[in-house]
Amino acid sequence: MIKTELLKIGDLEGDLEKIKRAASLIRQGQVVAFPTETVYGLGANALDPGAVDKIFKAKGRPADNPLIVHIDNIDSWSMLVETIPDQALDLAEAFWPGPLTIILKKKDLVSDKVTAGLDTVAVRMPSHPVARKLIELSACPIAAPSANLSGKPSPTKALHVMEDMQGRIPMILDGGDANVGLESTVLDLTFDLPIILRPGGVTREMLELVLGEVLLDPSVFSSLEEGQKPRSPGSKYKHYAPKAQVTIYKGRQDRLIAGISKEAQRLIQAGQRVGILTTDENKASYKDGIIRSMGSRQRPEDLARVLFSLLREFDDLGVDHILAEGVDTKNEGLAVMNRLARAAGFSIVDL
Numbered sequence: 001m002i003k004t005e006l007l008k009i010g011d012l013e014g015d016l017e018k019i020k021r022a023a024s025l026i027r028q029g030q031v032v033a034f035p036t037e038t039v040y041g042l043g044a045n046a047l048d049p050g051a052v053d054k055i056f057k058a059k060g061r062p063a064d065n066p067l068i069v070h071i072d073n074i075d076s077w078s079m080l081v082e083t084i085p086d087q088a089l090d091l092a093e094a095f096w097p098g099p100l101t102i103i104l105k106k107k108d109l110v111s112d113k114v115t116a117g118l119d120t121v122a123v124r125m126p127s128h129p130v131a132r133k134l135i136e137l138s139a140c141p142i143a144a145p146s147a148n149l150s151g152k153p154s155p156t157k158a159l160h161v162m163e164d165m166q167g168r169i170p171m172i173l174d175g176g177d178a179n180v181g182l183e184s185t186v187l188d189l190t191f192d193l194p195i196i197l198r199p200g201g202v203t204r205e206m207l208e209l210v211l212g213e214v215l216l217d218p219s220v221f222s223s224l225e226e227g228q229k230p231r232s233p234g235s236k237y238k239h240y241a242p243k244a245q246v247t248i249y250k251g252r253q254d255r256l257i258a259g260i261s262k263e264a265q266r267l268i269q270a271g272q273r274v275g276i277l278t279t280d281e282n283k284a285s286y287k288d289g290i291i292r293s294m295g296s297r298q299r300p301e302d303l304a305r306v307l308f309s310l311l312r313e314f315d316d317l318g319v320d321h322i323l324a325e326g327v328d329t330k331n332e333g334l335a336v337m338n339r340l341a342r343a344a345g346f347s348i349v350d351l
């Protein structure tokens with residue numbers, strides 16, 4: 001077992017020595033967890049296949065699920081990809097640094113370990129100051145998936161990372177709670193039209209303002225048929241799932257509340273521990289079960305910020321079944337419903 005150090009980064013200048021230590025681990029081919037604005041990442045030198053291997057081992061991640069490479073300047077991007085089309089530059093101008101990952105054809109320099117053998121590479125420039133400083137001081141692009149054990153909800157707090165990674169990696173940088181709370185938007189630019197492979201904090205609406213029409217990959221809202229090859233390899237795995245069984249309920253608010261309340265009563269009578277994932281508008285209407293609100297339906301970005309943390313909390317409370325309210329798929333609501341649908345294994349009830 002490796003000893004895992006947890007280092008709190010209060011302010012960037014005062015705690016620079018700690019980030020330098022993390023960077024030196026990265027340069028030595030080690031794995032370090034660090035905060036980003038989306039979720040916590042598990043980083044290693046993207047140009048060192050041995051180091052990248054350690055990420056897969058620490059997470060228990062299947063080798064055919066590629067990683068996102070994190071950079072802190074546009075020059076590093078040109079090192080990694082064949083060409084950067086104007087569309088991509090426009091996106092970088094509009095949304096970087098920030099929660100947008102762009103997929104382009106890769107250069108040979110990028111190892112097959114990072115891209116899981118694909119001829120494309122996913123790149124993002126994060127905005128979190130600790131992430132940026134870590135990349136700068138490491139002086140290499142950093143490959144980083146979310147810092148959870150494979151299949152668990154992504155970590156939005158250093159404590160979540162500690163729960164999953166203690167004994168598996170040498171260091172965790174604690175930069176506070178993630179502000180977006182869901183993983184980045186993944187956009188593939190290698191087809192005729194841009195395709196969202198995974199919705200996130202940069203919404204479809206925001207992308208369309210820059211690009212015109214943007215497609216949504218079918219894997220966003222359905223599980224794949226047997227034998228089907230996904231564009232985004234990650235989408236074939238059960239993701240973001242708490243231990244509890246999750247069911248989503250969609251429909252008019254009054255029907256939602258009645259349907260969920262009835263099901264909660266039934267499950268509780270059958271001896272199950274029930275969690276209700278609701279919204280501020282409806283939370284006072286429930287009586288039974290462990291009730292947690294994600295925030296107001298008027299502010300989908302608030303729902304995104306706390307979703308994963310609440311799923312982990314339900315696990316900590318020993319909940320067997322989570323009954324979740326569906327939300328509108330406009331703006332950040334699309335990413336919220338995508339993660340909920342995956343956590344639920346696409347078990348969605350229309351009321």
Ligand code: AMP
Pocket residue numbers: 065066067068103115118120121122144145146183184186197198231232233234235
């Ligand atoms: P995570 O690192 O856990 O946030 O997951 C990264 C996501 O990006 C996964 O769903 C991957 O399948 C997807 N991804 C990374 N690189 C590529 C790529 N080159 N082509 C398609 N999807 C990718």
Ligand code: MG
Pocket residue numbers: 145146154183
């Ligand atoms: Mg992940």
